[in-house]
Amino acid sequence: MWQWGGNVLRYGGVGASCVKEGDELYQLKPLKTYALEAVRDDGLCMTRMERMLDALGRSVGDIEWISEGNLPEVVEELSGLWPPEEDEVPEGTPPTFMRPLVFTKVHTGEELPDIADKLQGWPDNTDEGTVRAILGQFKATQAYHPYERDQEENRVCWPTWDFATMMGCPHGCHYCGHGKTGKFITVGLNLEEFMEVVVPRTIAKYPWQKCFRMIGWSAEMISFEPEYGCFDLYTRKLAEYDRYGYFHAASSNVDWIADLPRKDRLIAIFSVTCEAVAREIEPGTGHAFDRFEAGRKCNEFGVPVRYKFKPMIPVHNWREEYARAIERALEVSEPESVGFCVIMWMSLEMLGTRIDLDLLDPEYLEAARDAAEEMEGNVCGPFPHHVRKEVYQYLIEQVRRWDDEVLLYVSTESREMWDELSGELGQDPKAFFCGCSSVAVPGRKLSLSEGCPHSTYAALE
């Protein structure tokens, strides 16, 4: 676990690479902290940054300011600063907790500016993504699972527009490309402006969307609360428009929610797993069961809780591991829904570059090897349909041992999977209540309308 000073910013538990005892807390230790010069002229941004630095035991004096003049050097430095040498990593600290932090202001315009001029004369191998991140020129909103794309890719989900004020994550989960290799974390500080400009504009453009994820791009946004102060502003703004906001987290840092004046606008989505996966594959997320305790606290705060076993990773003994996790989840908390998604989105070869394949159930690994050709280009790969189905059936059975009511779903799965499992799941693939859907309002209700009449199981007429 890490903690930013006093009662702030904590991650639950520890992973294999950072063995510590019990509930001991430890701090995020960025190798360096940078800020864009534009932050200096904005009182609200400065206050937010100072608050976060203070929690880290740092101050504005520790900041390296980034201007036009030193931008190329900073870009170069960021490309090599992280990861640290092994002997630079304090005992018990996951190296991913040492990612440099870059404070900036998020671009709130609709289109990102062209920066070709700015890059003229720079080395050919300059990473434009790094330059844009420093300048805060990353997308403030992004579409996920539009109907057309899900039809092409044969996936079933809900169309949605997500928000981001942050990029990068300290968790370092091995299955996540950015989490494993990202060089730094970008923190947008102009949240007041974001809430005034980006949120209302997006709601006006997509009035059918009732619930919006504040998710960041490969980020773990709640880990930076309450110092960051994003969800307070976000929930207040959503309340003005009668909308709801999700956090989407593998962190168990939720105590700050108790003090949110508009927590009635918040929905908690936890990406959950079993202890073996948290220990071996998610070095910074903490103990798997901490997230169920966080779910219990959210129940206490009156905030709806939804769990996603996503990615579900079929490790050795996965049946026992996941059965224990499900039992604990339902013993300590009352989720509105529980969903499943076997790790997908990549080939077996790609998966092998991210996680140690020896951790996987040997029978399923073999099945994935055998199916490699057949699964080529299938976004639900590398595990073939029959393996994924077997996993889902087992997980459904485990949930039903403890709870007859909780709503079940498979997340971003194929149409065929829904066709075969809708009976066992007990939900209609065109109108299922899941986790972070754009229309899944609190109370296990769907807010369907002309703009979003059904899931992406079917094309939009």
Ligand code: SF4
């Ligand atoms: S929980 Fe629902 S909306 Fe969210 S990714 Fe899964 S299927 Fe899509």
